[in-house]
Amino acid sequence: xxxxxxxxxxxxxxxxxxxxxxxxxxxxxxxxxxxxxxxxxxxxxxxxxxxxxxxxxxxxxxxxxxxxxxxxxxxxxxxxxxxxxxxxxxxxxxxxxxxxxxxxxxxxxxxxxxxxxxxxxxxxxxxxxxxxxxxxxxxxxxxxxxxxxxxxxxxxxxxxxxxxxxxxxxxxxxxxxxxxxxxxxxxxxxxxxxxxxxxxxxxxxxxxxxxxxxxxxxxxxxxxxxxxxxxxxxxxxxxxxxxxxxxxxxxxxxxxxxxxxxxxxxxxxxxxxxxxxxxxxxxxxxxxxxxxxxxxxxxxxxxxxxxxxxxxxxxxxxxxx
Amino acid sequence: xxxxxxxxxxxxxxxxxxxxxxxxxxxxxxxxxxxxxxxxxxxxxxxxxxxxxxxxxxxxxxxxxxxxxxxxxxxxxxxxxxxxxxxxxxxxxxxxxxxxxxxxxxxxxxxxxxxxxxxxxxxxxxxxxxxxxxxxxxxxxxxxxxxxxxxxxxxxxxxxxxxxxxxxxxxxxxxxxxxxxxxxxxxxxxxxxxxxxxxxxxxxxxxxxxxxxxxxxxxxxxxxxxxxxxxxxxxxxxxxxxxxxxx
Ligand SMILES: Cc1cc2nc3c(=O)[nH]c(=O)nc-3n(C[C@H](O)[C@H](O)[C@H](O)COP(=O)(O)OP(=O)(O)OC[C@H]3O[C@@H](n4cnc5c(N)ncnc54)[C@H](O)[C@@H]3O)c2cc1C
Ligand SMILES: Nc1ncnc2c1ncn2[C@@H]1O[C@H](COP(=O)(O)O)[C@@H](O)[C@H]1O
Numbered sequence: 001x002x003x004x005x006x007x008x009x010x011x012x013x014x015x016x017x018x019x020x021x022x023x024x025x026x027x028x029x030x031x032x033x034x035x036x037x038x039x040x041x042x043x044x045x046x047x048x049x050x051x052x053x054x055x056x057x058x059x060x061x062x063x064x065x066x067x068x069x070x071x072x073x074x075x076x077x078x079x080x081x082x083x084x085x086x087x088x089x090x091x092x093x094x095x096x097x098x099x100x101x102x103x104x105x106x107x108x109x110x111x112x113x114x115x116x117x118x119x120x121x122x123x124x125x126x127x128x129x130x131x132x133x134x135x136x137x138x139x140x141x142x143x144x145x146x147x148x149x150x151x152x153x154x155x156x157x158x159x160x161x162x163x164x165x166x167x168x169x170x171x172x173x174x175x176x177x178x179x180x181x182x183x184x185x186x187x188x189x190x191x192x193x194x195x196x197x198x199x200x201x202x203x204x205x206x207x208x209x210x211x212x213x214x215x216x217x218x219x220x221x222x223x224x225x226x227x228x229x230x231x232x233x234x235x236x237x238x239x240x241x242x243x244x245x246x247x248x249x250x251x252x253x254x255x256x257x258x259x260x261x262x263x264x265x266x267x268x269x270x271x272x273x274x275x276x277x278x279x280x281x282x283x284x285x286x287x288x289x290x291x292x293x294x295x296x297x298x299x300x301x302x303x304x305x306x307x308x309x310x311x312x313x314x315x316x317x318x319x320x321x
Numbered sequence: 322x323x324x325x326x327x328x329x330x331x332x333x334x335x336x337x338x339x340x341x342x343x344x345x346x347x348x349x350x351x352x353x354x355x356x357x358x359x360x361x362x363x364x365x366x367x368x369x370x371x372x373x374x375x376x377x378x379x380x381x382x383x384x385x386x387x388x389x390x391x392x393x394x395x396x397x398x399x400x401x402x403x404x405x406x407x408x409x410x411x412x413x414x415x416x417x418x419x420x421x422x423x424x425x426x427x428x429x430x431x432x433x434x435x436x437x438x439x440x441x442x443x444x445x446x447x448x449x450x451x452x453x454x455x456x457x458x459x460x461x462x463x464x465x466x467x468x469x470x471x472x473x474x475x476x477x478x479x480x481x482x483x484x485x486x487x488x489x490x491x492x493x494x495x496x497x498x499x500x501x502x503x504x505x506x507x508x509x510x511x512x513x514x515x516x517x518x519x520x521x522x523x524x525x526x527x528x529x530x531x532x533x534x535x536x537x538x539x540x541x542x543x544x545x546x547x548x549x550x551x552x553x554x555x556x557x558x559x560x561x562x563x564x565x566x567x568x
Pocket of ligand 2: 327328329330357359360364383384385386412415418422435436437438439440443444445446447448449
């Protein structure tokens, strides 16, 4: 028996969301009185033993180059072998883009009930239930899982990473790897910027900014806070900003520590994508803007006056010129 | 080319979220039902665009749902598509629904199965992957573009901080999101035509659900916004640093 955590990598690097699921997996294992193991697919340049500080004791590594090409079908079969090797009864994924591709497939393959979008530890006091977000963050549901093997896909930023002491034992897993049917022919990444889904801080702006030429101050603020930038849907629809920055019901759903919304009215569809943020700051010139109802802090004022002052005050705090 | 588009019925995005029966059921009082936006705007419309390019394309729509799902699947037919299939079952969990869809897909011999990114009520983002595994087909999740050349599909999907282009031979299962297609509205002709398009009702296969909803809840209300004087922006920075510990 064990809790198995899928350690997701990109370009051979362990993703930040993987550290969250490792911390979470370790806690689940503690609750169930068992140990946590991890699995890494593909080659990596990282020292996997160091992941032991997040509680994982043993990592199964399938260091097969074929797995550097992501194909959910191939990955699922390999993970099924890892699940067997570790005798997993609970398998944990991040509910990130890879998790969303693989976890449902593995659920079918292992006939293991899946809770995707989990936001808390399982409750084992009466069966096995896991809390997940539903209605785009406007409510939650407790999902009861009755199958012998259970799969949890944890929402990014829903569980705090804790680093302690320890090293993990890395064992090579000799798994059968099928030939991928999916061929990755091109990858484009906005280099040097913080990926929106993983960002701790997000600076977002809406139609209140009037036009794409005014985003310089948003980008400057974001850079200062090591934040990702986001926008409301009409802004992406008008091509002021790339569509992958669009947050909300029909865009990306995020849950950063801090969400700063500038010149965004706070329509319900927008809130649906950002209401899981821990702290929300709203800057809007209209005191009646609905966003203020969902905010923790707010300033009623003109973004074009407030943002430069805000940026200057943060520079002062951080001691940068 | 034969396409199966998965259509689900969801509450309107502005619907009030409340629960009844001791917080075990979604309160449907006064709720307007719509086609799940991802299914309509991206999966279905992309299928229609493919048919507009190649008239030999056949589009079938499928929904797993009771009779009350019929207005929704009719509305989807009004946008486009040749026929609809309703699996006559109350929606259970994702695995149950996926099993019903996979069964119909097996019978139909489709080249492409399209789902939306996720349902906006359950937010599972799971059914596409499950259908793919049940059919033992490749799966491209959260696709933003889909192009076809003969039997080869070129699909762009979202990855953290970017995009990835995938090439794959049909058949394939794809979940669709923003970027896939331009939204359109049904016209009168479509609405009239939909009335005469076939809507088949099939009975579900026996499947055990793997999960069940034990109860719902609402997140705790926010304490209320703390407004800072626009003349004193430094105070906001202080609060974010000292009180919220967010910067
Ligand atoms: C089915 C459906 C799905 C949708 N999905 C999404 C989604 O995923 N994401 C999304 O964002 N929207 C979505 N929308 C659209 C949504 O309803 C709103 O129309 C949209 O969020 C509004 O964008 P906005 O706040 O940028 O613009 P507006 O509503 O125009 O608001 C602009 C705001 O800026 C303020 N402002 C103006 N000038 C200034 C200034 N100088 N300084 C400070 N403030 C200023 C105004 O007071 C106003 O509050 C969806 C709609 C539908 C119907
Ligand atoms: N009851 C259903 N009938 C048909 N298709 C569905 C149903 N529920 C979900 N789907 C499809 O599966 C996608 C993902 O749903 P989910 O996994 O519930 O988020 C949706 O966008 C639909 O395309």
